[in-house]
Amino acid sequence: MVSTKRRYSSEFKQGEIELAIKLSSIKEAEMELGITKQMLHQWMYAFKNKGEINNLNSEDTKSAYSLVEENRRLQKELRILREEKEILRKAATYFSQNQK
Template sequence: MARKKTQAYTEEFRREAVNRASKEGITTAQVAKELGVSAQQIYNWRRQFTRLSDKQFNTVDGVDYSKQESEETRRLRRENKKLKEELEFLKKAAAYFANDQK
């Protein structure tokens, strides 16, 4: 028996489905019927969205909450701090040698 090919929905589509199903006056089943997905799928997306899992819904309002992105941010902050310290040292050294030449 052939497996049914699953539809890959964009994060934006999933987010919109969850938001629409969360509004008063409309049920999840109604939204699911309008969008051609199962109500259970919307419930799954809502749960994933709430958890901000590693595989889906990693961004909220343009902020990436994935583990990989967080590690990269921490690494860049450490590197930035080190570079600022080196820059301060070089400024002081340049000022010292500038005064020494006078």
């Protein structure tokens, strides 16, 4: 079987990158755009190296980046707090058993 390689225009790639940046996760971008994350990363890397990524630095893009970063930070903080809560729960159980 002969496989054919798809060719995408530069404008198409830039549009896909902009959409991917606005979405909250790479997994969403994969499903929404119908391209693999490897392909998307390659395009972003190529655009960044060519200096064309600067065209993507609109206020919307910066806002999307900041939201994604804040979401990651909050998820990490939530995970830590849940771990601390679990440790405290176990400690309370341990100490209540030893007081009897």
